[in-house]
Amino acid sequence: MTQLACVSARVTGTERLSEHLVRVRVAGEQLWTMPWGEQGPGPRADAYLKVLVPPRRGQLLDVDVSDVARWRREFMAAPPEQSGWIRTYTVRGATTVDLAGREVPELAIDVVLHGDPEHGMGPGAAWGESTLEGEDVQLLVPTGDAAWWAAWDEHRAAGQDVVLAGDETALPAVAAIVDGLDQGVRVQAGATTCAPPRRLEVAVEVPTGGDAATAAGPRALERATSSPGDRALRVRLAGGTELSWTWLPREDRARNLALELWLWARLCERTRRGWRRAEPETGSAHGTAAEDPEFVWNTASTEGRGTYWFLAAESSGVKSLRRMCVSAGVSRGDISFMGYWRLGAATE
Ligand SMILES: Cc1cc2nc3c(=O)[nH]c(=O)nc-3n(C[C@H](O)[C@H](O)[C@H](O)COP(=O)(O)OP(=O)(O)OC[C@H]3O[C@@H](n4cnc5c(N)ncnc54)[C@H](O)[C@@H]3O)c2cc1C
Structure with missing residues (x-):
């Protein structure tokens, strides 16, 4: 059928x-x-x-x-x-x-x-x-009994810390994930009720400052606060998740650079906090992979151990973000990375 x-x-x-x-x-x-x-x-x-x-x-x-x-x-x-x-x-x-x-x-x-x-x-x-x-x-x-076409995994995020990073094409997905958490809506959990994530750190690279608009983000941004000198907007979601949201206007800088710098800062902070490097990994136990030059799509494995990293952007950009995480010791099984489009090519 x-x-x-x-x-x-x-x-x-x-x-x-x-x-x-x-x-x-x-x-x-x-x-x-x-x-x-x-x-x-x-x-x-x-x-x-x-x-x-x-x-x-x-x-x-x-x-x-x-x-x-x-x-x-x-x-x-x-x-x-x-x-x-x-x-x-x-x-x-x-x-x-x-x-x-x-x-x-x-x-x-x-x-x-x-x-x-x-x-x-x-x-x-x-x-x-x-x-x-x-x-x-x-x-x-x-349609019908089919699963939603989606990569976000509520089981994977349950009770964990989550990092979401993406470009403007991923903004609707990231914003919808945050809206869902804020409204207690479940997407893939079936009968099981998953605990919401503890901390949710989000960064979205957008073309210009004119795109860092509250209307384009999740509704929770309307109640967010920021400290002077701190670019992150902070708000507690209805389920208890602490959301930290950073807009990264690209302006005339190279695509993906702001995202890479932001991610690097996150990875350094984790190392400073004394977080242990993942054991070396082998084989297929690291998520469902679909990676070829045409299509980059790999979702985290459900038995992840650490922070859940959810990365979505232009294909080569998202591969570079994933590489940074892995070289900083993040387990591949903790990373979902999705190429949403390809520079220089039409994408279905
Ligand atoms: C799961 C998933 C969810 C997505 N959700 C959204 C969404 O909610 N909103 C959204 O806008 N996009 C979203 N995208 C991305 C969107 O499908 C692509 O950007 C698509 O290429 C747009 O089609 P197009 O006809 O405008 O351009 P295409 O005909 O596909 O491409 C024409 C040219 O434009 C370039 N191009 C394509 N997209 C961009 C871009 N964003 N910035 C700069 N150059 C670009 C291509 O490299 C190519 O050279 C999603 C993709 C996936 C896989």
Whole structure:
């Protein structure tokens, strides 16, 4: 049985959150097919879906995913000007709204408006910038009993310290994880209730100071405080987690540099506190790996021992962050690292 559905939804609004981030809201009856569970639509950590960007605005494509492999082959074989493009976006938030007299799910998708003057935006960013309320959109989503497509592991984070670091494309995922913890929402824990993390240290590298906007981050930032001279915003989440949140505006510095410097400071601090180096590791017991030049995706093993490191950014950048952690003695099994996009290449 296919665990994937192609659903149609309606754009219900757009909102500019910061200099490079726009929120697109989409709603529709067919979104009930997503595996919401008893909680109904609400935050789902870093859950993601696929937006089908059509060749012409508002165009609905004929998509039959009853045989996913066949559909995928045909999709890849057709020119994008005919088949459209598939792009991955996080479900930043979810609620229900009244649409034509029916209570239906509404998803928030936060789209980064990237692009250089020479090549312009990719189709995903262009869709985010130009789509209008009332337009139709098709989404590929998990359905029925399928698990959410997500990497955050509540069991892994339970009662531990967590470090989350990412770039602007990971901001929606990181913010949704924090929102979920603050609202006591469970994503993958099933019947088990997991203790929330003790400490959550977050850093997000964003293009400019104009993107370090409270509206783009988790709701808890609205009640955060910061000490003079300290860049970190601090707030206690409803479940007791101590959140420390740092915006890292890139401005004209090299991509990923601010994240690397921030991470290095975290790793040095841990060494100063006398934290023991992990034993040398071997073999496959270190998470589920999918690492090739095209796709970097590796999730921490559930039997992790130390701080849970959750890293998501551009592929080569995130590999470099992981390398820093490992060379500082962090166990590979404690690290989830996800390449969200690739510099110089289109990414589904
Ligand atoms: C699990 C997951 C969740 C994601 N969630 C989000 C999300 O919530 N919001 C979001 O905006 N993105 C998110 N992304 C990243 C997004 O899918 C990619 O950035 C994607 O490449 C955007 O598609 P595009 O059509 O705009 O550009 P593409 O056609 O894919 O790429 C065109 C060119 O733009 C470059 N490029 C792509 N993205 C960026 C960028 N962010 N900055 C600078 N250059 C870029 C590429 O290297 C390429 O040269 C997520 C990715 C994954 C895997």
